Amino acid sequence: MKDLHRVRLTMLGAPKAGKSTYLLAFYAALSRGVENCTLHETDRNADVMLADGWRDLGERGQPPEETNTVPRQHTFLYARALNPLAHVHWTDYRGGALPSFVGPDGSPDAEQLLWEVSQAHGLLLVLDGEHFRKPVGADRREAVARDTLTQQMSSVVTDTLTVRSHEGRPLPAITIVITKADLIDWSGTDGPRRLPDLVDELRALLPAAFAPGVVSAVCPVSVGALESGPDGGVRPDSVRPVDVHLPLVFSLACFFRQERxxxxxxxxxxxxxxxxxxxxxxxxxxxxxxxxxxxxxxxxxxxxxxxxxxxxxxxxxxxxxxxxxxxxxxLRHVPVFEGGRPAAWAGSNRG
Ligand SMILES: Nc1nc2c(ncn2[C@@H]2O[C@H](COP(=O)(O)OP(=O)(O)OP(=O)(O)O)[C@@H](O)[C@H]2O)c(=O)[nH]1
Ligand SMILES: [Mg+2]
CATH class of the missing domain: 1.10.287 (Helix Hairpins)
Incomplete structure (x- = not known):
């Protein structure tokens, strides 16, 4: 298996945006397999931890613990139709790493996060869907940017994009992952939210993801409504993951296209x-x-x-x-962009 590709993905998001819960659901879905694509954690202990975390959520309604300053690193073996194809490196940071200082007085995880961003093939910018229940117009934009840390994300992303462009290195594919999509009313009669409107709001919040030469996608995902039961935990029947595989599918599709x-x-x-x-x-x-x-x-x-x-x-x-x-x-239902314009080769733009 020495000829496998190495794909580095880095996930950025504010505290409590749902990163660790998403990772558990994502691994549960892909270790089972989606359309012949599978993932498997190469470290047996980490595999057991992820599976236990998912079981704790589904059976006992216990959400994952808050991530601490020691990031959780994973190496997944990606296979399609049982052919091993790539090692996917994925690190789960605490949300607090993004706005932390680096250097002698700063946090080591913040420093590591920035280094990973500079090397990543794919960046997953995780935004809490809670903030997008209602349209984000000019009146709420600054407050949402503050709460979702899109200001800090933009700065980190713009830095890697400009440095890489200058050095002639490939740009990372950017996936905007909207977690807790179950909180958003997509179909109700009372002013349902439309994905194209959400995309327009994201253009204003994260213009770097729509910059020239950048390939990006917007993926709303949900782990389920995670409603509270009588004992205060999550009701097991409210754990129902939707579309959690799509950010990986998009990142890998971009990786293979870029390699080609x-x-x-x-x-x-x-x-x-x-x-x-x-x-x-x-x-x-x-x-x-x-x-x-x-x-x-x-x-x-x-x-x-x-x-x-x-x-x-x-x-x-x-x-x-x-x-x-x-x-x-x-990716047929995923809005995919190239330089901010709908990409003709993918997603909902494909004829
Ligand atoms: N309704 C709903 N709630 C969710 C979903 N995913 C996560 N949550 C809730 O969001 C909260 C935060 O989730 P975490 O996964 O711990 O967030 P995090 O981004 O890893 O947080 P830090 O590690 O502190 O940065 C938990 O209470 C979860 O139950 C979802 O898909 N839907
Ligand atoms: Mg976490």
Whole structure:
């Protein structure tokens, strides 16, 4: 299994936004499998902890403990149709890490969070759906930005986007995860909320997610209404996860598309190199002496190396194409954007 891709995902969100509960539901759904896609925590103890956490919520109505300053790190093995494809690195931070200071007087988890953001293939910006029950117009925008920490998120995200653009490194895919979507009235007669309106409100709160060159998606998710029972815990029958797999599906689809595009670029460069080597070969004097023979041998070896590199890159390219091809249709109801415009290749924009 040494040829697996490594995918780094970083989740940012305010305290109590629902990150840890979401992670439990997400793992419960994907360890069981969704449309042939599965995840498995590679560390047996961490796997048991996640499964226990989910059981505690469902059976005893006990929500996860508040995350402390030691982040919980996970490495999941992602497989599709039982083929292991990638190691997904995912860390659960306390919400308090985002607005904390870094450096000698700051929190170590805040420092680690910033480093992870700078390396991540995908960022999951977690916003509590509680704030989006009603439209977020100009009158409430600053208050919601304060409570959801979108101000801090924007600053951290803008920093990594500008640095990476400057260095010519790929930009992270951004998923705006709206947790507790069960609290939002999507269908009622009394002024139901519409997803496109929510997206417009998010453009104003998190413009970085809609910046040029950025691929982003908006995913409302829910773990269930988590209603309180008579004993004060959560009623087990109110645990009902909806769409919790979609942020991962989107992040992986973007990863495989980005890898494919990257390989396409490298294959083009290889093609240009091959044309140059053939031209060099043709320019050598016919027959020629020792020097020309040596040059021909050297060029023949280079061309053989290029053939091998091309074959392996084509194989990976095909693999990435197949994987993104399998994941993209699962995003049919997800609003996906490229540079802030609906992405023609995905989601609800696809014909
Ligand atoms: N209605 C509803 N409540 C939820 C949902 N997900 C989480 N909650 C509630 O939100 C609260 C906070 O959840 P956590 O998962 O601990 O939040 P967190 O973001 O990990 O918090 P910190 O670790 O302190 O940063 C808990 O009381 C959960 O029961 C959901 O999908 N629906
Ligand atoms: Mg937590």
């Amino acid at each position: 595009d990257n390989l396409n670029r490298r294959l083009e460069e290889l093609h240009a190199e091959r044309v140059a080597a053939r031209r060099e070969w043709a320019a050598l004097p016919q027959g020629g002496g020792w020097n020309a023979r040596r040059a021909r041998e050297r060029l023949a070896t280079r061309l053989q190396e290029m053939d091998r590199a091309e074959a392996s890159m084509n194989q990976w390219r095909h693999h990435c194409e197949t994987e993104s091809g399998a994941l993209v249709p699962m």
